[in-house]
Amino acid sequence: PLIDGTNFKINGAQGSDGQVLTSTGSGVAWEAVSGGGSFDPDGAVVFNDSSADVDFRVESNGNANMLFVDGGNNTVNIGSADQGAVRLGQVLNLVQTGNFGGMALTSYSTTDNNRCLIDFNKSGQATIGSHGVVADDEDLGAIVFRGDDGDEFLDGAIIQANVDGTPGNGDMPTRLVFLTTADGAATCTERMRIDSSGSLGVGTTNPGSLFHAAHSNGGTNPTARIENTVGTVAANSVLLDLNFSGDDSFSNCDYIKFQDSSGEEGVITGDGGGRVYYEINSDYRLKENIT
DSSP states (O other), rough: OEEETTTEEETTTOTTEEEEEEEEEESSEEEEEEGOOOTOOOOOOOSSSSOOOOOOEEEEEEEEEEEEEEEEEEEEEOOOOOTOOOSSSOOOEOOSSSOSOOOOOOOSSSSSTOOOOOOOOOSSSSSSSSSOOTTTTOEEEEEEEEEESSSEEEEEEEEEEEEEEEBBBBOOOOOEEEEETTTTTTOOOEEEETTTTSOOOSSSSSSSSSSEEEOOOOOSSOOOOOOOSSSOTTTTSSOOOOOOOOSSSSSSSSEEEEEETTEEEEEEEOOSSSOOOEESSSGGGGOSSOO
């Protein structure tokens, strides 16, 4: 009988601890888990314990590889066994056809500071669990956006973080860098960075002020443009506000300075008394009858 009292038997035999029922082609039989492992529903389960490079696969309704652990390549795949997009030894591979690929992170909490979180951690040591200080300019993490050119995936844009100075205990100076790929190119070029001091550089890797824009185009295309696209400009509209907001009694402070490679050419200056005037280094404006 299949059931003898409280025992479950197959072909008159009761399986021993760790054995599972498997199909033999002509029936079923008790067998040990492949690779010498064991299955305990109330304890830890280990697959591929003897390093036999055995894959582990879980099917869903409509996807034969909803979860695929590749024992030989040391990757965990969700959605497909194909690992063509894994190029740098990444451990987790998510693949989706149609709809939206990727993942959703959701947090439910009444605590304001609780939220979804992704950590990019980088240690200067190669041993898991150990700590070692990272070095100046070292990569801390990156998000890479890639597109298929018909033959392979190419980098289209990158957001990356780098150490920006000399780190130490309780000190981690960092910059955030934004790169894009130009038309006709196959690699990314840096376009903008926020350095460890908080300065924003556009077109420069060494911002010399809180906002520094650099442009090498010698044509009529301006380096910067401020535009109001409203159809009818209202009375008292302001396009640009230059404001010494912490001081109402300053004198001889420059609002705008004009310079070229030879130095200062002129300034727009305020005297703190409500007057703003333009000064130039040349005495051109004092001369008469100039032709």
